[in-house]
Amino acid sequence: MSEQTSPATAQVPAVAPAEAGRRPRVAVLFGGRSGEHAISAATAAGVLRAIDRSRYDVVPVGITREGRWVVAADEPERWEITDGRLPEVTAESGAEVVLSLTAGERTLRVLEPGQVPGLLGEVDVVFPVLHGPFGEDGTVQGLLELADVHYVGAGVLASAVGMDKHFMKLVLAGQGLPVGPYTVIRPGEWDTRREACTAAVEALGLPVFVKPARAGSSLGITRVDDLADLPAAVEEARRHDPKVIVEQGIEGREIECAVLGGRHGGPARASLPGEIVVDHGSHVFYDFEAKYLDESHVDLRCPADLPDHLVEEVRELAVRTFDAVGAEGLSRVDVFVTPDERVVVNEINTMPGFTPLSMYPRMWAASGLSYPELVDELVQLALERPTGLR
Known part of the structure:
Protein backbone atom coordinates (compact mmCIF):
# COMPACT_ATOMS: atom_id res chain seq x y z
CA MET A 1 0.00 0.00 0.00
CA SER A 2 1.39 3.40 -0.94
CA GLU A 3 2.08 6.16 1.56
CA GLN A 4 -1.09 7.98 0.51
CA THR A 5 -3.33 5.08 1.53
CA SER A 6 -1.59 4.28 4.81
CA PRO A 7 -4.14 4.07 7.64
CA ALA A 8 -4.61 7.50 9.10
CA THR A 9 -4.54 6.17 12.66
CA ALA A 10 -1.24 4.34 12.45
CA GLN A 11 -0.06 6.64 15.24
CA VAL A 12 -3.13 8.06 16.93
CA PRO A 13 -2.21 10.85 19.34
CA ALA A 14 -3.94 11.33 22.64
CA VAL A 15 -7.39 12.86 22.41
CA ALA A 16 -7.19 16.64 22.48
CA PRO A 17 -7.90 17.88 26.00
CA ALA A 18 -11.31 19.34 26.73
CA GLU A 19 -11.04 20.21 30.37
CA ALA A 20 -9.51 18.29 33.24
CA GLY A 21 -11.50 15.27 34.32
CA ARG A 22 -13.77 14.75 31.33
CA ARG A 23 -13.73 13.32 27.84
CA PRO A 24 -14.23 15.59 24.83
CA ARG A 25 -17.94 15.97 24.10
CA VAL A 26 -19.08 15.35 20.53
CA ALA A 27 -22.48 16.59 19.35
CA VAL A 28 -23.70 14.50 16.41
CA LEU A 29 -25.96 16.84 14.44
CA PHE A 30 -28.38 15.27 11.94
CA GLY A 31 -31.72 15.49 10.17
CA GLY A 32 -32.22 18.96 8.79
CA ARG A 33 -34.48 20.84 6.40
CA SER A 34 -33.37 19.33 3.09
CA GLY A 35 -34.82 16.43 1.11
CA GLU A 36 -31.94 14.33 2.41
CA HIS A 37 -33.26 14.41 5.97
CA ALA A 38 -33.64 10.61 6.24
CA ILE A 39 -30.20 9.94 4.73
CA SER A 40 -28.68 12.24 7.32
CA ALA A 41 -30.43 10.32 10.10
CA ALA A 42 -29.14 7.01 8.70
CA THR A 43 -25.63 8.45 8.60
CA ALA A 44 -25.99 9.52 12.23
CA ALA A 45 -27.00 5.97 13.16
CA GLY A 46 -23.71 4.68 11.78
CA VAL A 47 -21.67 7.31 13.60
CA LEU A 48 -23.49 6.75 16.90
CA ARG A 49 -22.75 3.02 16.67
CA ALA A 50 -19.11 3.45 15.77
CA ILE A 51 -17.83 6.32 17.90
CA ASP A 52 -15.66 5.20 20.80
CA ARG A 53 -17.63 5.92 23.97
CA SER A 54 -14.52 5.36 26.10
CA ARG A 55 -12.84 8.33 24.38
CA TYR A 56 -15.79 10.68 23.81
CA ASP A 57 -19.03 11.76 25.42
CA VAL A 58 -21.69 11.79 22.71
CA VAL A 59 -24.73 14.06 22.45
CA PRO A 60 -27.12 13.31 19.55
CA VAL A 61 -28.93 16.45 18.35
CA GLY A 62 -31.62 16.19 15.69
CA ILE A 63 -32.92 18.98 13.45
CA THR A 64 -36.53 18.75 12.35
CA ARG A 65 -37.64 19.57 8.80
CA GLU A 66 -38.84 22.91 10.18
CA GLY A 67 -35.39 23.70 11.58
CA ARG A 68 -35.99 23.04 15.27
CA TRP A 69 -33.02 21.53 17.17
CA VAL A 70 -33.98 18.80 19.65
CA VAL A 71 -32.26 16.36 21.99
CA ALA A 72 -32.38 13.10 20.01
CA ALA A 73 -32.46 9.55 21.28
CA ASP A 74 -29.05 7.92 21.51
CA GLU A 75 -30.50 4.84 19.79
CA PRO A 76 -28.83 4.07 16.44
CA GLU A 77 -31.53 1.59 15.42
CA ARG A 78 -34.14 4.34 15.63
CA TRP A 79 -32.36 6.37 12.95
CA GLU A 80 -31.63 3.59 10.47
CA ILE A 81 -33.45 2.97 7.19
CA THR A 82 -35.18 -0.38 7.70
CA ASP A 83 -37.55 -2.20 5.36
CA GLY A 84 -38.04 0.96 3.33
CA ARG A 85 -38.95 3.02 6.42
CA LEU A 86 -37.28 6.43 6.35
CA PRO A 87 -36.39 7.85 9.79
CA GLU A 88 -37.67 11.27 10.77
CA VAL A 89 -36.67 13.80 13.43
CA THR A 90 -39.81 15.45 14.79
CA ALA A 91 -40.60 18.03 17.46
CA GLU A 92 -41.68 15.11 19.63
CA SER A 93 -38.22 13.51 19.39
CA GLY A 94 -36.97 15.45 22.41
CA ALA A 95 -36.67 18.80 24.19
CA GLU A 96 -35.59 21.82 22.17
CA VAL A 97 -31.89 22.69 22.12
CA VAL A 98 -30.12 25.99 21.43
CA LEU A 99 -26.44 26.55 20.75
CA SER A 100 -24.86 29.54 22.47
CA LEU A 101 -23.30 31.99 20.03
CA THR A 102 -21.24 33.70 22.73
CA ALA A 103 -17.62 33.41 21.61
CA GLY A 104 -15.79 30.78 23.65
CA GLU A 105 -18.88 29.49 25.48
CA ARG A 106 -19.61 26.52 23.14
CA THR A 107 -22.59 25.25 25.12
CA LEU A 108 -25.86 23.54 24.29
CA ARG A 109 -28.84 24.52 26.40
CA VAL A 110 -32.14 22.67 26.73
CA LEU A 111 -35.39 24.63 26.57
CA GLU A 112 -38.33 23.08 28.39
CA PRO A 113 -41.66 24.96 28.38
CA GLY A 114 -42.07 26.87 31.61
CA GLN A 115 -38.60 25.92 32.85
CA VAL A 116 -35.32 27.78 33.25
CA PRO A 117 -33.04 26.74 30.36
CA GLY A 118 -30.89 23.80 31.44
CA LEU A 119 -27.25 23.25 30.53
CA LEU A 120 -26.81 20.21 28.29
CA GLY A 121 -23.08 20.68 28.35
CA GLU A 122 -20.09 22.25 26.70
CA VAL A 123 -19.42 20.94 23.22
CA ASP A 124 -15.86 20.36 22.07
CA VAL A 125 -16.67 19.31 18.52
CA VAL A 126 -19.80 19.08 16.36
CA PHE A 127 -20.09 16.23 13.86
CA PRO A 128 -22.63 17.69 11.40
CA VAL A 129 -23.76 14.67 9.39
CA LEU A 130 -26.19 16.88 7.47
CA HIS A 131 -26.74 16.42 3.74
CA GLY A 132 -28.08 18.92 1.23
CA PRO A 133 -29.17 22.56 1.60
CA PHE A 134 -29.31 24.14 5.09
CA GLY A 135 -26.66 21.75 6.38
CA GLU A 136 -24.03 20.70 3.88
CA ASP A 137 -23.96 23.99 1.98
CA GLY A 138 -22.08 26.19 4.45
CA THR A 139 -25.09 27.48 6.38
CA VAL A 140 -24.60 25.34 9.49
CA GLN A 141 -20.84 25.64 9.12
CA GLY A 142 -21.25 29.41 9.32
CA LEU A 143 -23.31 29.06 12.48
CA LEU A 144 -20.62 26.89 14.06
CA GLU A 145 -17.95 29.41 13.06
CA LEU A 146 -19.97 32.14 14.79
CA ALA A 147 -20.17 29.96 17.90
CA ASP A 148 -16.40 29.31 17.78
CA VAL A 149 -17.00 25.55 17.82
CA HIS A 150 -14.75 22.91 16.31
CA TYR A 151 -16.59 20.82 13.72
CA VAL A 152 -15.98 17.92 11.36
CA GLY A 153 -15.68 18.60 7.65
CA ALA A 154 -15.33 21.43 5.18
CA GLY A 155 -15.65 25.10 6.06
CA VAL A 156 -18.18 27.64 4.82
CA LEU A 157 -16.79 28.36 1.35
CA ALA A 158 -15.80 24.80 0.45
CA SER A 159 -19.17 23.51 1.63
CA ALA A 160 -21.04 26.11 -0.45
CA VAL A 179 -15.02 18.31 -16.08
CA GLY A 180 -17.72 17.30 -18.55
CA PRO A 181 -19.80 19.68 -20.72
CA TYR A 182 -22.88 21.19 -19.05
CA THR A 183 -25.31 24.07 -19.12
CA VAL A 184 -27.15 25.86 -16.33
CA ILE A 185 -30.80 26.90 -16.22
CA ARG A 186 -30.88 29.71 -13.67
CA PRO A 187 -33.95 30.54 -11.57
CA GLY A 188 -36.65 32.02 -13.81
CA GLU A 189 -34.92 31.24 -17.10
CA TRP A 190 -37.02 28.18 -17.89
CA ASP A 191 -40.13 30.36 -17.76
CA THR A 192 -38.71 33.34 -19.68
CA ARG A 193 -36.11 31.85 -22.05
CA ARG A 194 -37.28 28.29 -22.59
CA GLU A 195 -36.28 28.09 -26.26
CA ALA A 196 -32.75 29.29 -25.52
CA CYS A 197 -32.44 26.85 -22.61
CA THR A 198 -33.65 23.99 -24.80
CA ALA A 199 -31.18 24.92 -27.53
CA ALA A 200 -28.31 24.94 -25.01
CA VAL A 201 -29.31 21.48 -23.82
CA GLU A 202 -29.66 20.19 -27.37
CA ALA A 203 -26.14 21.42 -28.16
CA LEU A 204 -24.79 19.09 -25.47
CA GLY A 205 -26.07 16.04 -27.34
CA LEU A 206 -28.23 13.30 -25.87
CA PRO A 207 -28.43 11.69 -23.44
CA VAL A 208 -28.19 14.35 -20.73
CA PHE A 209 -28.76 14.27 -16.99
CA VAL A 210 -30.99 16.99 -15.56
CA LYS A 211 -30.26 17.74 -11.92
CA PRO A 212 -31.09 20.18 -9.15
CA ALA A 213 -27.97 22.32 -8.88
CA ARG A 214 -27.92 22.14 -5.08
CA ALA A 215 -29.17 18.74 -3.99
CA GLY A 216 -27.64 15.34 -3.38
CA SER A 217 -28.50 11.67 -2.87
CA SER A 218 -29.63 11.61 -6.54
CA LEU A 219 -32.81 13.50 -5.63
CA GLY A 220 -34.66 15.05 -8.58
CA ILE A 221 -32.30 13.67 -11.24
CA THR A 222 -33.65 12.48 -14.60
CA ARG A 223 -31.85 10.96 -17.57
CA VAL A 224 -33.20 12.44 -20.80
CA ASP A 225 -32.80 10.50 -24.06
CA ASP A 226 -35.47 12.42 -26.01
CA LEU A 227 -35.67 16.22 -26.05
CA ALA A 228 -39.45 15.94 -25.72
CA ASP A 229 -38.88 14.68 -22.17
CA LEU A 230 -36.81 17.71 -21.16
CA PRO A 231 -39.68 19.85 -19.76
CA ALA A 232 -40.78 17.14 -17.34
CA ALA A 233 -37.19 16.55 -16.25
CA VAL A 234 -36.62 20.25 -15.62
CA GLU A 235 -39.83 20.48 -13.59
CA GLU A 236 -38.76 17.46 -11.52
CA ALA A 237 -35.40 19.08 -10.78
CA ARG A 238 -37.09 22.41 -9.95
CA ARG A 239 -39.16 20.65 -7.28
CA HIS A 240 -35.91 20.47 -5.33
CA ASP A 241 -34.09 23.61 -6.48
CA PRO A 242 -35.02 26.61 -8.68
CA LYS A 243 -31.55 26.36 -10.21
CA VAL A 244 -31.00 23.41 -12.58
CA ILE A 245 -27.86 21.99 -14.13
CA VAL A 246 -27.90 19.80 -17.23
CA GLU A 247 -24.86 17.60 -17.81
CA GLN A 248 -23.82 15.80 -20.95
CA GLY A 249 -24.04 12.04 -20.50
CA ILE A 250 -20.52 10.61 -20.34
Whole structure:
Protein backbone atom coordinates (compact mmCIF):
# COMPACT_ATOMS: atom_id res chain seq x y z
CA MET A 1 0.00 0.00 0.00
CA SER A 2 1.39 3.40 -0.94
CA GLU A 3 2.08 6.16 1.56
CA GLN A 4 -1.09 7.98 0.51
CA THR A 5 -3.33 5.08 1.53
CA SER A 6 -1.59 4.28 4.81
CA PRO A 7 -4.14 4.07 7.64
CA ALA A 8 -4.61 7.50 9.10
CA THR A 9 -4.54 6.17 12.66
CA ALA A 10 -1.24 4.34 12.45
CA GLN A 11 -0.06 6.64 15.24
CA VAL A 12 -3.13 8.06 16.93
CA PRO A 13 -2.21 10.85 19.34
CA ALA A 14 -3.94 11.33 22.64
CA VAL A 15 -7.39 12.86 22.41
CA ALA A 16 -7.19 16.64 22.48
CA PRO A 17 -7.90 17.88 26.00
CA ALA A 18 -11.31 19.34 26.73
CA GLU A 19 -11.04 20.21 30.37
CA ALA A 20 -9.51 18.29 33.24
CA GLY A 21 -11.50 15.27 34.32
CA ARG A 22 -13.77 14.75 31.33
CA ARG A 23 -13.73 13.32 27.84
CA PRO A 24 -14.23 15.59 24.83
CA ARG A 25 -17.94 15.97 24.10
CA VAL A 26 -19.08 15.35 20.53
CA ALA A 27 -22.48 16.59 19.35
CA VAL A 28 -23.70 14.50 16.41
CA LEU A 29 -25.96 16.84 14.44
CA PHE A 30 -28.38 15.27 11.94
CA GLY A 31 -31.72 15.49 10.17
CA GLY A 32 -32.22 18.96 8.79
CA ARG A 33 -34.48 20.84 6.40
CA SER A 34 -33.37 19.33 3.09
CA GLY A 35 -34.82 16.43 1.11
CA GLU A 36 -31.94 14.33 2.41
CA HIS A 37 -33.26 14.41 5.97
CA ALA A 38 -33.64 10.61 6.24
CA ILE A 39 -30.20 9.94 4.73
CA SER A 40 -28.68 12.24 7.32
CA ALA A 41 -30.43 10.32 10.10
CA ALA A 42 -29.14 7.01 8.70
CA THR A 43 -25.63 8.45 8.60
CA ALA A 44 -25.99 9.52 12.23
CA ALA A 45 -27.00 5.97 13.16
CA GLY A 46 -23.71 4.68 11.78
CA VAL A 47 -21.67 7.31 13.60
CA LEU A 48 -23.49 6.75 16.90
CA ARG A 49 -22.75 3.02 16.67
CA ALA A 50 -19.11 3.45 15.77
CA ILE A 51 -17.83 6.32 17.90
CA ASP A 52 -15.66 5.20 20.80
CA ARG A 53 -17.63 5.92 23.97
CA SER A 54 -14.52 5.36 26.10
CA ARG A 55 -12.84 8.33 24.38
CA TYR A 56 -15.79 10.68 23.81
CA ASP A 57 -19.03 11.76 25.42
CA VAL A 58 -21.69 11.79 22.71
CA VAL A 59 -24.73 14.06 22.45
CA PRO A 60 -27.12 13.31 19.55
CA VAL A 61 -28.93 16.45 18.35
CA GLY A 62 -31.62 16.19 15.69
CA ILE A 63 -32.92 18.98 13.45
CA THR A 64 -36.53 18.75 12.35
CA ARG A 65 -37.64 19.57 8.80
CA GLU A 66 -38.84 22.91 10.18
CA GLY A 67 -35.39 23.70 11.58
CA ARG A 68 -35.99 23.04 15.27
CA TRP A 69 -33.02 21.53 17.17
CA VAL A 70 -33.98 18.80 19.65
CA VAL A 71 -32.26 16.36 21.99
CA ALA A 72 -32.38 13.10 20.01
CA ALA A 73 -32.46 9.55 21.28
CA ASP A 74 -29.05 7.92 21.51
CA GLU A 75 -30.50 4.84 19.79
CA PRO A 76 -28.83 4.07 16.44
CA GLU A 77 -31.53 1.59 15.42
CA ARG A 78 -34.14 4.34 15.63
CA TRP A 79 -32.36 6.37 12.95
CA GLU A 80 -31.63 3.59 10.47
CA ILE A 81 -33.45 2.97 7.19
CA THR A 82 -35.18 -0.38 7.70
CA ASP A 83 -37.55 -2.20 5.36
CA GLY A 84 -38.04 0.96 3.33
CA ARG A 85 -38.95 3.02 6.42
CA LEU A 86 -37.28 6.43 6.35
CA PRO A 87 -36.39 7.85 9.79
CA GLU A 88 -37.67 11.27 10.77
CA VAL A 89 -36.67 13.80 13.43
CA THR A 90 -39.81 15.45 14.79
CA ALA A 91 -40.60 18.03 17.46
CA GLU A 92 -41.68 15.11 19.63
CA SER A 93 -38.22 13.51 19.39
CA GLY A 94 -36.97 15.45 22.41
CA ALA A 95 -36.67 18.80 24.19
CA GLU A 96 -35.59 21.82 22.17
CA VAL A 97 -31.89 22.69 22.12
CA VAL A 98 -30.12 25.99 21.43
CA LEU A 99 -26.44 26.55 20.75
CA SER A 100 -24.86 29.54 22.47
CA LEU A 101 -23.30 31.99 20.03
CA THR A 102 -21.24 33.70 22.73
CA ALA A 103 -17.62 33.41 21.61
CA GLY A 104 -15.79 30.78 23.65
CA GLU A 105 -18.88 29.49 25.48
CA ARG A 106 -19.61 26.52 23.14
CA THR A 107 -22.59 25.25 25.12
CA LEU A 108 -25.86 23.54 24.29
CA ARG A 109 -28.84 24.52 26.40
CA VAL A 110 -32.14 22.67 26.73
CA LEU A 111 -35.39 24.63 26.57
CA GLU A 112 -38.33 23.08 28.39
CA PRO A 113 -41.66 24.96 28.38
CA GLY A 114 -42.07 26.87 31.61
CA GLN A 115 -38.60 25.92 32.85
CA VAL A 116 -35.32 27.78 33.25
CA PRO A 117 -33.04 26.74 30.36
CA GLY A 118 -30.89 23.80 31.44
CA LEU A 119 -27.25 23.25 30.53
CA LEU A 120 -26.81 20.21 28.29
CA GLY A 121 -23.08 20.68 28.35
CA GLU A 122 -20.09 22.25 26.70
CA VAL A 123 -19.42 20.94 23.22
CA ASP A 124 -15.86 20.36 22.07
CA VAL A 125 -16.67 19.31 18.52
CA VAL A 126 -19.80 19.08 16.36
CA PHE A 127 -20.09 16.23 13.86
CA PRO A 128 -22.63 17.69 11.40
CA VAL A 129 -23.76 14.67 9.39
CA LEU A 130 -26.19 16.88 7.47
CA HIS A 131 -26.74 16.42 3.74
CA GLY A 132 -28.08 18.92 1.23
CA PRO A 133 -29.17 22.56 1.60
CA PHE A 134 -29.31 24.14 5.09
CA GLY A 135 -26.66 21.75 6.38
CA GLU A 136 -24.03 20.70 3.88
CA ASP A 137 -23.96 23.99 1.98
CA GLY A 138 -22.08 26.19 4.45
CA THR A 139 -25.09 27.48 6.38
CA VAL A 140 -24.60 25.34 9.49
CA GLN A 141 -20.84 25.64 9.12
CA GLY A 142 -21.25 29.41 9.32
CA LEU A 143 -23.31 29.06 12.48
CA LEU A 144 -20.62 26.89 14.06
CA GLU A 145 -17.95 29.41 13.06
CA LEU A 146 -19.97 32.14 14.79
CA ALA A 147 -20.17 29.96 17.90
CA ASP A 148 -16.40 29.31 17.78
CA VAL A 149 -17.00 25.55 17.82
CA HIS A 150 -14.75 22.91 16.31
CA TYR A 151 -16.59 20.82 13.72
CA VAL A 152 -15.98 17.92 11.36
CA GLY A 153 -15.68 18.60 7.65
CA ALA A 154 -15.33 21.43 5.18
CA GLY A 155 -15.65 25.10 6.06
CA VAL A 156 -18.18 27.64 4.82
CA LEU A 157 -16.79 28.36 1.35
CA ALA A 158 -15.80 24.80 0.45
CA SER A 159 -19.17 23.51 1.63
CA ALA A 160 -21.04 26.11 -0.45
CA VAL A 161 -18.95 25.45 -3.56
CA GLY A 162 -19.24 21.69 -3.18
CA MET A 163 -23.02 21.92 -2.83
CA ASP A 164 -23.62 24.08 -5.91
CA LYS A 165 -22.70 21.93 -8.94
CA HIS A 166 -22.52 25.02 -11.16
CA PHE A 167 -19.91 26.89 -9.13
CA MET A 168 -18.15 23.63 -8.26
CA LYS A 169 -17.53 23.00 -11.96
CA LEU A 170 -16.34 26.58 -12.47
CA VAL A 171 -13.82 26.22 -9.64
CA LEU A 172 -12.60 22.81 -10.78
CA ALA A 173 -12.22 23.91 -14.39
CA GLY A 174 -10.41 27.04 -13.18
CA GLN A 175 -7.91 24.78 -11.44
CA GLY A 176 -7.31 22.80 -14.62
CA LEU A 177 -9.31 19.75 -13.61
CA PRO A 178 -11.23 17.85 -16.32
CA VAL A 179 -15.02 18.31 -16.08
CA GLY A 180 -17.72 17.30 -18.55
CA PRO A 181 -19.80 19.68 -20.72
CA TYR A 182 -22.88 21.19 -19.05
CA THR A 183 -25.31 24.07 -19.12
CA VAL A 184 -27.15 25.86 -16.33
CA ILE A 185 -30.80 26.90 -16.22
CA ARG A 186 -30.88 29.71 -13.67
CA PRO A 187 -33.95 30.54 -11.57
CA GLY A 188 -36.65 32.02 -13.81
CA GLU A 189 -34.92 31.24 -17.10
CA TRP A 190 -37.02 28.18 -17.89
CA ASP A 191 -40.13 30.36 -17.76
CA THR A 192 -38.71 33.34 -19.68
CA ARG A 193 -36.11 31.85 -22.05
CA ARG A 194 -37.28 28.29 -22.59
CA GLU A 195 -36.28 28.09 -26.26
CA ALA A 196 -32.75 29.29 -25.52
CA CYS A 197 -32.44 26.85 -22.61
CA THR A 198 -33.65 23.99 -24.80
CA ALA A 199 -31.18 24.92 -27.53
CA ALA A 200 -28.31 24.94 -25.01
CA VAL A 201 -29.31 21.48 -23.82
CA GLU A 202 -29.66 20.19 -27.37
CA ALA A 203 -26.14 21.42 -28.16
CA LEU A 204 -24.79 19.09 -25.47
CA GLY A 205 -26.07 16.04 -27.34
CA LEU A 206 -28.23 13.30 -25.87
CA PRO A 207 -28.43 11.69 -23.44
CA VAL A 208 -28.19 14.35 -20.73
CA PHE A 209 -28.76 14.27 -16.99
CA VAL A 210 -30.99 16.99 -15.56
CA LYS A 211 -30.26 17.74 -11.92
CA PRO A 212 -31.09 20.18 -9.15
CA ALA A 213 -27.97 22.32 -8.88
CA ARG A 214 -27.92 22.14 -5.08
CA ALA A 215 -29.17 18.74 -3.99
CA GLY A 216 -27.64 15.34 -3.38
CA SER A 217 -28.50 11.67 -2.87
CA SER A 218 -29.63 11.61 -6.54
CA LEU A 219 -32.81 13.50 -5.63
CA GLY A 220 -34.66 15.05 -8.58
CA ILE A 221 -32.30 13.67 -11.24
CA THR A 222 -33.65 12.48 -14.60
CA ARG A 223 -31.85 10.96 -17.57
CA VAL A 224 -33.20 12.44 -20.80
CA ASP A 225 -32.80 10.50 -24.06
CA ASP A 226 -35.47 12.42 -26.01
CA LEU A 227 -35.67 16.22 -26.05
CA ALA A 228 -39.45 15.94 -25.72
CA ASP A 229 -38.88 14.68 -22.17
CA LEU A 230 -36.81 17.71 -21.16
CA PRO A 231 -39.68 19.85 -19.76
CA ALA A 232 -40.78 17.14 -17.34
CA ALA A 233 -37.19 16.55 -16.25
CA VAL A 234 -36.62 20.25 -15.62
CA GLU A 235 -39.83 20.48 -13.59
CA GLU A 236 -38.76 17.46 -11.52
CA ALA A 237 -35.40 19.08 -10.78
CA ARG A 238 -37.09 22.41 -9.95
CA ARG A 239 -39.16 20.65 -7.28
CA HIS A 240 -35.91 20.47 -5.33
CA ASP A 241 -34.09 23.61 -6.48
CA PRO A 242 -35.02 26.61 -8.68
CA LYS A 243 -31.55 26.36 -10.21
CA VAL A 244 -31.00 23.41 -12.58
CA ILE A 245 -27.86 21.99 -14.13
CA VAL A 246 -27.90 19.80 -17.23
CA GLU A 247 -24.86 17.60 -17.81
CA GLN A 248 -23.82 15.80 -20.95
CA GLY A 249 -24.04 12.04 -20.50
CA ILE A 250 -20.52 10.61 -20.34
CA GLU A 251 -19.94 7.02 -21.35
CA GLY A 252 -17.75 5.46 -18.72
CA ARG A 253 -17.42 3.63 -15.45
CA GLU A 254 -18.59 5.41 -12.30
CA ILE A 255 -15.61 5.51 -9.95
CA GLU A 256 -15.44 7.12 -6.52
CA CYS A 257 -12.54 7.98 -4.23
CA ALA A 258 -12.58 8.94 -0.56
CA VAL A 259 -10.35 11.75 0.69
CA LEU A 260 -9.24 12.55 4.23
CA GLY A 261 -7.62 15.79 5.29
CA GLY A 262 -3.99 15.66 6.31
CA ARG A 263 -2.80 15.68 9.90
CA HIS A 264 -0.71 18.53 11.30
CA GLY A 265 -0.64 20.44 8.03
CA GLY A 266 0.22 17.38 5.95
CA PRO A 267 -1.28 16.63 2.52
CA ALA A 268 -4.74 15.15 2.08
CA ARG A 269 -4.94 11.37 1.74
CA ALA A 270 -6.83 9.36 -0.86
CA SER A 271 -8.31 5.89 -0.41
CA LEU A 272 -8.29 3.14 -2.96
CA PRO A 273 -11.08 3.87 -5.48
CA GLY A 274 -14.43 2.08 -5.51
CA GLU A 275 -16.86 1.41 -8.34
CA ILE A 276 -20.65 1.53 -8.60
CA VAL A 277 -22.16 -1.04 -10.95
CA VAL A 278 -25.94 -0.63 -11.41
CA ASP A 279 -28.27 -3.31 -12.73
CA HIS A 280 -29.68 -1.24 -15.59
CA GLY A 281 -32.55 -3.67 -15.96
CA SER A 282 -33.83 -2.34 -12.62
CA HIS A 283 -32.48 1.23 -12.55
CA VAL A 284 -31.57 3.58 -15.38
CA PHE A 285 -28.80 5.05 -13.22
CA TYR A 286 -27.66 5.20 -9.59
CA ASP A 287 -30.78 6.98 -8.32
CA PHE A 288 -32.17 7.49 -4.81
CA GLU A 289 -33.99 4.15 -4.77
CA ALA A 290 -30.91 2.26 -5.94
CA LYS A 291 -28.77 3.97 -3.31
CA TYR A 292 -30.95 3.49 -0.29
CA LEU A 293 -33.98 1.27 -0.92
CA ASP A 294 -32.93 -1.38 -3.44
CA GLU A 295 -29.28 -2.17 -2.81
CA SER A 296 -29.73 -5.72 -4.11
CA HIS A 297 -29.55 -4.37 -7.67
CA VAL A 298 -26.37 -2.36 -7.08
CA ASP A 299 -22.86 -3.77 -6.84
CA LEU A 300 -20.44 -1.58 -4.86
CA ARG A 301 -16.94 -2.80 -5.59
CA CYS A 302 -14.11 -1.82 -3.27
CA PRO A 303 -11.44 -1.57 -4.48
CA ALA A 304 -12.36 -0.93 -8.10
CA ASP A 305 -10.86 -3.26 -10.68
CA LEU A 306 -8.66 -0.72 -12.46
CA PRO A 307 -5.12 -0.83 -13.84
CA ASP A 308 -2.55 0.55 -11.40
CA HIS A 309 -1.91 3.68 -13.47
CA LEU A 310 -5.62 4.56 -13.45
CA VAL A 311 -5.89 3.91 -9.71
CA GLU A 312 -3.13 6.43 -9.12
CA GLU A 313 -4.64 8.94 -11.56
CA VAL A 314 -8.04 8.74 -9.85
CA ARG A 315 -6.46 9.19 -6.43
CA GLU A 316 -4.35 12.12 -7.58
CA LEU A 317 -7.36 13.84 -9.18
CA ALA A 318 -9.41 13.23 -6.02
CA VAL A 319 -6.84 15.02 -3.85
CA ARG A 320 -6.50 17.84 -6.40
CA THR A 321 -10.29 18.25 -6.40
CA PHE A 322 -10.34 18.30 -2.58
CA ASP A 323 -7.64 20.98 -2.56
CA ALA A 324 -9.24 22.98 -5.40
CA VAL A 325 -12.36 23.77 -3.38
CA GLY A 326 -10.43 24.16 -0.12
CA ALA A 327 -12.11 21.15 1.51
CA GLU A 328 -11.20 19.98 5.01
CA GLY A 329 -11.83 16.80 6.96
CA LEU A 330 -13.48 14.55 4.42
CA SER A 331 -14.91 14.44 0.92
CA ARG A 332 -15.91 11.88 -1.67
CA VAL A 333 -14.88 12.64 -5.25
CA ASP A 334 -16.85 10.99 -8.07
CA VAL A 335 -15.31 10.55 -11.52
CA PHE A 336 -15.97 8.80 -14.80
CA VAL A 337 -13.34 6.60 -16.41
CA THR A 338 -14.07 6.49 -20.14
CA PRO A 339 -13.36 3.56 -22.48
CA ASP A 340 -10.26 5.41 -23.77
CA GLU A 341 -9.05 5.77 -20.13
CA ARG A 342 -9.77 9.47 -19.68
CA VAL A 343 -10.68 10.42 -16.11
CA VAL A 344 -13.36 13.13 -15.85
CA VAL A 345 -14.34 14.65 -12.50
CA ASN A 346 -18.10 14.55 -11.97
CA GLU A 347 -18.41 16.14 -8.52
CA ILE A 348 -17.15 16.46 -4.97
CA ASN A 349 -19.36 15.70 -1.98
CA THR A 350 -18.07 17.42 1.16
CA MET A 351 -20.30 15.41 3.52
CA PRO A 352 -20.81 12.05 1.82
CA GLY A 353 -23.15 9.34 2.97
CA PHE A 354 -21.53 7.78 5.99
CA THR A 355 -23.50 4.68 6.92
CA PRO A 356 -21.35 1.53 7.32
CA LEU A 357 -22.55 0.44 3.85
CA SER A 358 -21.83 3.78 2.17
CA MET A 359 -19.01 4.02 -0.33
CA TYR A 360 -16.95 6.52 1.68
CA PRO A 361 -16.27 4.28 4.72
CA ARG A 362 -16.13 1.17 2.55
CA MET A 363 -13.34 2.64 0.46
CA TRP A 364 -11.37 3.48 3.57
CA ALA A 365 -11.99 -0.01 4.96
CA ALA A 366 -10.54 -1.41 1.72
CA SER A 367 -7.55 0.90 2.30
CA GLY A 368 -6.94 -0.36 5.84
CA LEU A 369 -8.94 2.07 7.98
CA SER A 370 -11.98 0.61 9.75
CA TYR A 371 -15.25 2.47 10.27
CA PRO A 372 -14.65 3.20 14.00
CA GLU A 373 -11.08 4.31 13.25
CA LEU A 374 -12.38 6.58 10.51
CA VAL A 375 -14.90 8.23 12.84
CA ASP A 376 -12.16 8.78 15.42
CA GLU A 377 -9.81 10.22 12.81
CA LEU A 378 -12.43 12.73 11.67
CA VAL A 379 -13.11 13.88 15.23
CA GLN A 380 -9.38 14.24 15.83
CA LEU A 381 -8.95 16.27 12.64
CA ALA A 382 -11.72 18.61 13.84
CA LEU A 383 -10.20 19.01 17.30
CA GLU A 384 -6.76 19.67 15.81
CA ARG A 385 -8.00 22.36 13.42
CA PRO A 386 -8.19 25.90 14.82
CA THR A 387 -11.48 27.78 14.79
CA GLY A 388 -11.82 31.10 13.00
CA LEU A 389 -9.83 32.17 9.95
CA ARG A 390 -7.24 29.59 8.90
